Amino acid sequence: MRNVIAVALASLLIGTGAATAQTTSRPGGPSAASAEAGGFSIGAEALMWWFKGAPAPTPLVTDGLLGEPGTKVLLGGQDVDTDPNPGFRVTAGYSLTEGWGVEGSFFYVPPRATSRSVSSSGHVGSTDLFIPFVDVTIPGESVTNLSFAGFFSGRAREELRNSLLGAELYGTMRLPMAGAWRVDLLGGFRYLRLTETYTFSTDSPIIPPLPPDVFQTEDRFDVANHFYGAQLGARAQIDGRSWFASGAVKVALGAMVQSVDVDGRLVTNDFNGFGVPQTFAGGYFAQPTNMGSHGRGVFAVVPEVGLTVGYRITPSVSVVGGYTFLYASDVVRAPAQINRNINPVGRPAFSGDPPAPLVGPAQPSFTFTSSDFWAHGLHVGLAVRF
Numbered sequence: 539m540r541n542v543i544a545v546a547l548a549s550l551l552i553g554t555g556a557a558t559a560q561t562t563s564r565p566g567g568p569s570a571a572s573a574e575a576g577g578f579s580i581g582a583e584a585l586m587w588w589f590k591g592a593p594a595p596t597p598l599v600t601d602g603l604l605g606e607p608g609t610k611v612l613l614g615g616q617d618v619d620t621d622p623n624p625g626f627r628v629t630a631g632y633s634l635t636e637g638w639g640v641e642g643s644f645f646y647v648p649p650r651a652t653s654r655s656v657s658s659s660g661h662v663g664s665t666d667l668f669i670p671f672v673d674v675t676i677p678g679e680s681v682t683n684l685s686f687a688g689f690f691s692g693r694a695r696e697e698l699r700n701s702l703l704g705a706e707l708y709g710t711m712r713l714p715m716a717g718a719w720r721v722d723l724l725g726g727f728r729y730l731r732l733t734e735t736y737t738f739s740t741d742s743p744i745i746p747p748l749p750p751d752v753f754q755t756e757d758r759f760d761v762a763n764h765f766y767g768a769q770l771g772a773r774a775q776i777d778g779r780s781w782f783a784s785g786a787v788k789v790a791l792g793a794m795v796q797s798v799d800v801d802g803r804l805v806t807n808d809f810n811g812f813g814v815p816q817t818f819a820g821g822y823f824a825q826p827t828n829m830g831s832h833g834r835g836v837f838a839v840v841p842e843v844g845l846t847v848g849y850r851i852t853p854s855v856s857v858v859g860g861y862t863f864l865y866a867s868d869v870v871r872a873p874a875q876i877n878r879n880i881n882p883v884g885r886p887a888f889s890g891d892p893p894a895p896l897v898g899p900a901q902p903s904f905t906f907t908s909s910d911f912w913a914h915g916l917h918v919g920l921a922v923r924f
């Protein structure tokens with residue numbers, strides 16, 4: 539959260555700080571941007587942001603039945619993040635008159651991934667690994683073996699990959715101010731995109747001297763959040779001869795378009811006499827009952843706060859740095875889309891047998907699970923006016 543506020547303010551200053559500094563400069567003093575009609579400014583910044591961790595996925599691998607004394611969660615069950623996340627931002631501004639202007643910015647935090655894994659050799663005396671779930675046919679807590687000492691080993695891995703992108707286009711109106719202060723009102727459009735992919739993969743091969751086999755699963759949850767909204771805000775800047783400082787607050791209201799793609803598979807040769815591996819629909823938490831593409835639109839609020847300080851190297855070139863905090867009220871995060879309620883009947887990953895018709899509740903089902911999101915961090919870069 540500390541880095542969030544700094545990053546937001548910094549981004550505002552890089553593109554807009556250049557434009558605001560010139561108009562408040564004292565006679566004979568340097569200026570960061572042109573307040574005259576036709577004045578153009580551009581900035582580029584490097585970002586280092588931290589994201590709110592993705593909500594804790596379901597316990598994925600344990601060494602016993604959940605709820606029993608001594609059972610430990612070995613994989614899953616805790617928030618996942620890719621911090622820190624490097625990126626970049628570019629901004630541009632154009633002064634139509636001394637009081638009116640137009641500005642735009644674009645930032646991008648490229649995909650970044652993090653992963654955790656756990657394994658057991660399956661040798662006699664090794665720890666048995668289990669995948670816990672709620673068996674809706676009981677109903678109650680149950681497990682299926684990921685490894686079984688003396689028979690088959692087990693490995694499991696979770697991976698989160700995410701990316702953030704945003705763009706703004708807005709007009710500026712300068713308020714009458716005296717001295718070194720400048721205040722602008724902002725109004726326009728904001729776009730924001732948050733994407734995530736969460737993958738849970740397993741491998742449970744038989745150990746020698748039993749015949750070698752293939753038994754691999756993958757559950758994949760892809761989410762995308764696209765925000766489209768109208769934005770209002772204000773920016774204040776104080777200007778010195780060689781330095782300036784700026785702070786801005788913006789709030790966007792609009793639609794968050796959410797999409798979730800769920801896919802799962804089992805690759806095994808256990809059902810054909812250890813021949814060529816076959817692929818079956820459904821892993822552990824991604825089954826035919828919740829697999830597919832799902833979408834909806836919800837109302838969301840996206841505020842941003844930014845702080846920036848700058849120093850003029852020349853009358854036209856400034857170095858800037860600062861902090862930004864960005865918030866979104868309603869997004870879908872990939873790990874949160876896992877449903878632990880499962881009907882294992884006829885599911886080969888659970889039964890170890892070929893697929894069979896489902897008998898009983900159609901679980902896991904799919905339901906949108908949403909939460910808030912924030913990103914914050916630092917930025918540093920250059921601003922140039924023409």
